[in-house]
Each structure stands twice: as structure tokens, then as C-alpha cells.
Amino acid sequence: MRIHRHIRIFCTHRILRPSRQQLLKLLLATLPGLAWAQSPADTATASPQPLSFAQVQQLIRERNPELSQARHEIGASEGAQLQSRLRPNPSLEYSQEDTRQGQRNLSWQLSQPLELGGKREARMAVADQGRSLAQLGLAIRSAELNALARRLFVDVQLAQAQYQLMQDSRSLALQAQDAAQRRVLAGKVSPVEETRAQLALASIELELAQAERALRQARQQLSLLWGDPLARFSTLEPLPAPVPTPLDEARLQARLAASPLLQRAQAELERRNAQLRLEQARRVPDPTLNVGIKRAEDMGRDLLLVGVSLPLPVLDRNQGQVQEAHSRRAQAQDALRAQQLGLESEVWQTRDKLNLALAALARLEAEMLPAASEAYAKARRGFELGKFSFLEVLDAQRTLFQTRQHWLRSRSEVWLQATELDRLLADQPLP
Template sequence: MYEKAWKSLYALIYTIFLLCFPCEVFCETTLSFDEAVSKTLSLSPRLRIAGSEINEKAGAQVQSSLLPNPVAAYSVENVLGNKNWQGWESAESRYEVGQLIELGGKRGFRYQTAKFQYYASQAGFEAKQLSVLNRLLKLFTSVVASQENLQLALDQTRIAEEVYKTVSAKVEAGKVSLIQQNKAEIALSTAQINLEKARADFFKNRERLSTLWGSSYPDFERAVFPFYEIDLPKPIEKCLSDLRENPELLRSQMEHLAAHQNLNLEKSLAIPDVTVTLGYKTLQDTGNKGMILGASIPIPLFNQNQGNIQKARAQTVRTHDQYIELELALENKLSIAHRELARAYMEAEKIRSTVLKAAVQSFELAQEGYKEGKFEYLDMLDSQKTLFEVRERYIQALLNYHQSIADIEYLNTLEEGL
């Protein structure tokens, strides 16, 4: 009866604890890659800046399509003078409206230039997204790799502690010398130092990842990612064909088209515009009234916009050359990343399928044999060292694989940043 009452009391206390302290207080907070992508795309300071640039270009596009405003003017003559022009009796008043008429298709070329600049800003935003996602995948997989290295260091420390206890027991039993205990103690201290280093690397990588969405402190404890799942790389030909859709190339193409339209605009600016005037005139002393009709046009005697045309022509050539240079740079970066991806894939698969299994088996046999007195301490220590070196190399090969994937899936030539 009392036992049943105590169980009920424990259940009540546990329920109250759950209500007072939600799961987040004592549960591990995880972060998936999809969640990191969502946070980065919505909160990245770099992308917010790029989004503002799109709004700027959109405003410029609207402005480029507007007609010049008409000009209203009023003037009065023959007033406040002397003799017959004293006062306002002889006033000659003019009421005029002037309108600039752009010739040569200036407004159309100006609009086309702004339109392609707007398209370039949109493609540039997508290119910066690629740059940010590239960095995100690299930092995210670095966090996962440091997680695995931390777990590896924990395993290494745990095994070193077990070995130290085993050796100490053998020393007390007089089966081995004190030197082996000293070596085991050194191995344990080294493992503990490596553990602290692995923990520091993990914390550092988490903080670097958090800066991508503008946070100075990580709000997660563990990153979730299929780190050990790798696929055979796609053929390089398929990757090169996908390159044609790269937003950086599209941005460069739009910049070239904008430069071409700007050249047309500068050529059209050499054509003089006409200003037409319509007005009304009154003479105070005679009461005469009449219309004013006029037109004016500048004479392009000296300035025919030669310098700006030359400048725009050079910009057109430059943007075309920049497109070719960018295409070559992307192809070169893609080829390098694909070779590194293939190498990392082969290395990781080789370690997983043969080397790691052999290292694990060798260590287990050496550890068991040492306990039974069949192997020397150095044999066990060597097999332990080999096992952890293989695991470290496996983690590094997987990290190289995923970071090469980042350079292929999110290919860009922009500087990495927030």
C-alpha cells in the first residue's frame, strides 16, 4: 500500500516538474541543415543588403520611364521704371508653358538600360544567395565534423582511461613494470588534451555558423546532417551543362546588355532635344492680348557627347570580356571542385569498406590480447593509435566530400562573407 502511494507521489512530482520546466530546458537543442538554410536566407545581413540593391534598381527603372516635367513661367516687363514705365500702367505680362521633347529614343534607351540593370541586380542577389549557401554548407559540415571529432576524442579518452586502469591493475599485481603505467598515464593526459581541443573547435565552429544569420551566440547544441551518406559524383559533363544556368553568368550577361543599351542612350544624347513653348501675352496700356508660340533647339556645334559615347563603348567591350572571363573562372573552379569531390569520395569509400574495418578488428584483438597477456602494451597502443588516425582521416575525407559538394551545388566566384 505504502509502495503504491510513493509511486503516485513520484508520478505527481514528475508531472509538476514537466509542467514547470519545458523540454527545451533539459533536452538537447538540435539544428537541421534545412532549418539553417531557412534562418540564413531570412536573416543574413549580406542578403538583406543585396535585397536593398534590388529595390534601388527597381526605383531607377521606374524613374527612367518618366517624361520630363513641363515648365511654367511668368514674366512681366516695362514696370517700376521711369517716365512712361512708372508703376504698372505699361506692364507687358507673359504666361508661358514649355515642354522638353526628347528625340532619338532617349527615354526608351534609358528605360532599357535601367531594366537590364534591374535584372542584373536580381541575378546578383541569387548569386549572393549561392555564395551564402556555399559558406553555410561548408560551415555546417565543419560543425558536424567537429561534432564527430569531439565524439572521437571522447571515445579516445574513455579507452585511454580503461587502458590506464588495466595497466595500473597489472602493475599492482606485479605483471608489468611501472614504465607501462607511466606510458598509459601519458596517453591518458594526451587524450584529455585532445578532448579539450576538440571541444574548443566544436564551440568555435558553432559560433562561426551562427554569424551567418546574424547571431553572436549559437542557439543550438547539436547539428543534424547525413554526414556519412555520400553518393557517386555526377559526371563532369552534367555539371558543366548545369553551369549555363548559373546566376553569376546571368548577372554578367544582363550587365553587358545594360551596357549595350547605355551605349545607344549615349549616342541618342548627341541628338538635340526640342523645347516647345506655348504662352499668352498681355499689354496693360493698350489692352492688347495674344498667344506666344515658340521652339528652341541647342546647336551641337562643340559638344556632341563624344566622350560619353567612347566611354560607353569601352564599357560594352569590358562587360563582354568580363562575361568570358567569368565563364572560364567558373568552369575552372567547377573542374577543380569535381576532381576534389571524386578524390574525397574514393578515399572515404576505401576507408569505410576496408581500412576502417581492419583497424577496428586489429584494435579489438590487440586490446583483448593485452588483457590476456598475449600482446605487449606497445602493440595495443599502436593499434589504438592507428584506429583513431583512420577514424580522423575518414571524418576529414567526408568533410572534404561535402565541402566539394558545396563548391559544385552552390558554385560562385564571390568572396565568402556573411
Template sequence: MTCLLSWAGASVAAASASPALTMDQALQTAFANNPDLAAAQWEIGIAQGDRQQAGLIPNPEVSWEAEDTRRNSRTTTVKLNQPIELGGKRGARIDVASRAQDAAGIELERKRNVLRADVIQAFYGASTAQQRLLLSRQSLELAERGVRVAQGRINSGKSSPVEGTRAEVQLSEVRLELRRAERDEASAWQQLVQVMGAPVPDFARVSDSARSMPAVPPASRLLARIEDTAELRLAKLQIDQREASLGLEKAQRIPDLTVSVGSQYSELERERVNVVGLSMPIPLFNRNQGNILAAARRADQARDLRNASELRLRTDIQTTLDQWLTANTEIQSFDRSILPAAQSAVDTATRGFEMGKFNFLDVLDAQRTLISARAQYIQAIAEATDAWVRIERIFGDVEALTRSR
């Protein structure tokens, strides 16, 4: 990757003196301003409120009753009723809410990983589009040089006007590619701005990717850390949540007891008596059996979903690493041999055409080979970046994962 980065970086410096947006700046801006992440952070407070509410005991109830509406003979009763939860309902509610609180924290971590991966992908997408535009401009210079060389030989009578036509056709094709590259760069920049969640008027370009991609750990190490991923930890916690919900539904089978204390006064007898009462529903028909069954099946479903997530992650990790290794092998081949050889072929063909040793078809063929090699090189970098982003999306910070043992 060194060849293209130094090559493109020099062109960037010459093209613009404005400050470049770095990866760290893009990440900091996204974490501070991305609206989706800001909305997700409120889930922590929501879960805290749910946990607090789950621990509250039922409120007492005050009732007033009158028997006989005549003033001289009526009897009035004032009672205080206090529901008492039986069967561990309050503890079961707290358990469910606590699991949800833990899940909110892990879900926020997962969304931060996703946002980090999205920013990296958009950043390197903008960087790749920027490099493709620079290479298109260099290809334009190459095509214009070919036109000048062909026109010089035509004017001196050493070449046919057909050579000039071929050079013009090549130049037109390169100009079309340049316009496409300009459009793609603008689109990539807008995607980066969107995922960052804030306009970045102080920056007109991204850095030249001088910060290379970190080394991705081997498959054995990644697979050994799969249980530590936010997705699997969340899936495991969802099993615990379903189990806690099942426990709550089982506790709901036991009816609550209501204790009543009060005072009754009779106008007719001019006497006040104390009133004490107990009440409890009879679980004759509704024993919450339907909700218990549904909660048990949800727990089974959560276990299967967790297993499915692990299987999918293992497959994604292996295929992603294969893509990473393939792309990096291609990048090394382009760096070491393909790009230098293609550039040398263009220089040789152009000098040979100027001296009359080659025809212009050789020059065009060499130019097209170099342009194609540059495009394939950028594509290999994009594929390597995509693999890196997919690992980031699963594990979070790959650099931190590489440093940890």
C-alpha cells in the same frame, strides 16, 4: 561514411536528448532571417523604382518675365515651356533600367545560392566538429582503458612502471585533443548561428548528418549547364546593360527641343499677344563623344569579364569534381577496410597485452593508428563536403540539378 555516422549518431543520442537542428531547419531559418539576404531583396524594389522613373517624360516649366519695371510701361510675358526628348532617349533609359531590373533578380538568386552554400558549409562544419568531439571522447575512453590495463599489469608485477608512464602520456595527449575538439565545436556552432542570422536557443546540437550528401552530376553534365548558372547569366546581362548604356549615350548626342507657348501683355499699348517659341542647343563642341567612348569600352570590358568568368567556372568545376571523387574514394576505403582493421588491431593488441603476448608499445601504436585513421576519415568527409558546397555555390540546389534532365 556509414560506419562513422552510425557510430557517431549513437553517441550523440546517448550524449543529449535535446532536439537536433536539421539541415532543412537551418536553411529555412537562414532564408527568413539572414540580414544580408534581406538587404539584397530590397534591390528588387529599388530596380522597380528606377524603371518607373526612367519612363517618365520631362516636366513642363512655367516662366514669368517683366520688361521695364515701371507700372504704366512694362511688358509682362508668361510662358509654358515643354522639353521634348529627341533621339529615343526615353526608350534608351527604359532599356537600361529594364536590364538593371533583370540583373537585380539574378543577383538575388546568386546571393540565395551563396547563402545556401554557406549554411550547408557551416552546418556540416558543426556536424564535423561535433563528430570530432565524440571521437575524441571515445579516444579518451580508449586511452583510459589502456591506463587501467597497464596499471593492472604493473600492480601484478607483470609489467614495468615505464608502461604506466607511457599510458599516462598517451592519456594526456588525448585530453589535450579533447579540449581542442570542444573549442572547435563551440566555434563551429557560432559560425552556423551567424550565417543563419538568428539565435537558435531551442537546439543544442546539429543532426548527425544522417541526410547524406547528394550525388554530384558528372563533369560533362555540369559543364553543359554552365550557361544556366546565375553568375554567367548575370555576366551576360551585364553585357546587355553596357550595350544599352552605350545606346543611351549615343541618344544623348541629339539635343532636346524645347517648345514654348505663352502670352505677352503690354501696359503701354494695352494689348495682349500670343508668344510661341522653339529652342535647341547647338551640338558644336559637346557631342557626348567622351561618354560614348567610355560606354563602348565598358561594353568591351563586360564581354571580357564574362569570358573570364566562364573560364574560371570551368576550372573550378573540374578541380572541384576531382576533389569530390578523391574524397569519396578515401571515405569508401576507410569504411570498408581501414577503420575496421584499425579497430581490430586495437582490440587484438589490448587482449594480447593483457595476456602478456605483446608489450604496451604495441597497444599504444594500435591506439594511435586508430585515432589517426578516425581523424583522416573526418578530414575526408570535410573535403567531400567542401567540394559539394562549391558546386552548390555555382549551380544552386545540387539535388534539384541531379533530378533534372
């Protein structure tokens, strides 16, 4: 095993020769899962076909429990909406005076409450706004999950790219090690140069194992969105959308004005207005119309009963509920204003971060990556020709690896800020 040979060489230079059992314990302690870890495709029963982002969206839409919870909330609001349209039930009353035959008076009476003051219309308005709030809640949660899915999707792709980068780095380190071995065998450099190359290779293999673990964790985080902790997919298809372009103020302002987050705050204010109108309508007493028949056996005839009952709003005029509704409406107005200010602030800050990340990514791709690749290639050719030391090759190699990792982090930052904009604006729900 290559790691075994690297550690043995390292220990030999320190006049130390551990036994095979001690070496195995050292490997188990310092390199967990490196020699025996499965490849990312073998961690679960993987799908043979790459998973597209549209398939991820479909899985989340069908299996995510939070979306199901939001849909049930809409169903509950529809029930409240139906109930608000129903009128009060009539009541039937029966009474009897005296129990002696020929002296009894029997009464049957039907009573119907009458809603006045626009109570029913105000109650229906409250229920309608409640349904609108439930629908907006589903749209917002759907957009948040869509943004989260896209971020995790990109995280998996970046983890895959990082894993591939470390594999490429390992290949470069193997080439550098082979070059150092040839130089040592030719007697042109000290054996210390070969040891340095071997230690550099061992370090890269450690980073390769870490990248593999990070890839497994990223895949699991994505699959948990649809309730699968085993990540039953092999690879991911590239996102269909291109890398985001800088957003100008006009486009961003238009998206901000249509944000469901602001619409939800506005709908909450409308619901509070409707609730206030309902509480004010409840101050008007509702009369009850009574119609019935009374059978007077002592007189041998039926009597028609007609009456009206009316509550007297002397003590309870619903003043407490009206005061609460006024305060709730003022609270909703403040919440809407706070939502507008907070959302605008976060959106503009995120826009600036996105534009900055795009500029950094463009510079990396146009200048830094080509320069680092060219510097490493020249250093390696110079080392093979005896013009440069191996330390210069290692320095150029380290610079190339760091530049590539910086490029990956810059791509991650671009997508992170883009998905954060989608989360804030909530204008891209699951299809």
C-alpha cells in the same frame, strides 16, 4: 583528479615531488580550461531541440545583414526603374515688359521639352538591366551564404563527431590502462607499462579538451551567420541530403550553363549595350515647344505665342560619353569571357577534387576503418593473454585513432568540395 594523479606519477619517476600549489600552477599553465571547462551544451543558453538545416536557412534569411543589404539594392534599382519611365517636366515662364500702366506687356509661356532619338526607351533599358543585376546579386549572395551555412553546419557536425571520437578514445585508453594495471598487479609486466598507459590517457584527454574548444568555436562561427555570437542551440540535426555522389560532365555542364555568376556577367554586358544606345541617342538634340499668351495693354488685345527652341550640336555632340560607353561595353565583353573561363576552370578542378575525396572516403569506409578496428581488438586481446607487449597495443590504438581522424577529415573534404561547387555555380540560393 585523474590528471593530478597522472602528473604526480610522471614526476615520481623523475624523483620529483611538487607541492599541491606548484601542481595547480602547472595545470593552469598547460591544461587551460580542461578541468573547469563547461560541456558544449552549457556554453550558452541552448535550445532544447536540435537545430535543423532548414531552421538555419530561415534564421539566415531573416537576420543576415548582407541579404538585407542586397534586398535594399533591389529596392533602389526599382526606384531607378520608375524614374527612367518619367518624361521631362514642363516649365511655366512669366515675363513683363515696362511697368507703366497702359504700356505694359505681360507674357505667360509654357515650355515642354521633347525627347527624340529613343532616349526614353534606352534609359528604361538601362534601368531594367540594373534591376536584373540587383536581383542576380541577391540570388548569388543568397547561394553563397547557403553554401557557407552548409559548410559551417557540416563543420559543427564534424566537430561533434571529433569530440565524440575523442570521448570514445578516452574510453579505450581507460580500458587499456585498466588492462595494464591488472597485468602489473599480476606481476606479468613492468610498472613502466602502466605509466605508459597513464601518459597515453593524459595525452588523449588533452586532445579531448582541444576538440571541445574546436566544437564551441565551430558552433559560434555558424551562429554568427544570423548575428548570434552566443550560439544558442544545443545540437544539430543531420543534413537531409546524402553524401554527394560523383558528378558526370553532362550534369555539371548543365549546372554551369545556368550559373547566376555567368548570368550576372551577361546582364552587365546587356546593361553596357543599353548604356551605349542611350549615349548615342543623346547626340540627337531635344527641341523645346513653347506656347503662351502675351497681353499687350497698349493695343488692348491678347497675342498667341508659339515657338520652338533647338540646341545646336556644334561643340558638344556627346562624343566623349559615346567613346566611354564603347570602352565599357568592350570591358564587359572581356569580363564575361574571363568569367566563363575562370568559372569553368574552378568548377572542373573542384569536381575532380570532389570525386577524389569520394573515392578516398569509400576506401576508408570499406577497407581501412574495419582493418584498424580489427587490429586494435586483436592487439588488446593478445596483450590481456600475454602474447603482445603494451607498446604493440599502443601502436594499434594510435593507428585506430589516426584512421578514424582521417575518415573525419575525408568526410569534411567531401562536403567542403561539394559546398565549393554550390558556391561557384550559385544554383542553390536560400529558399
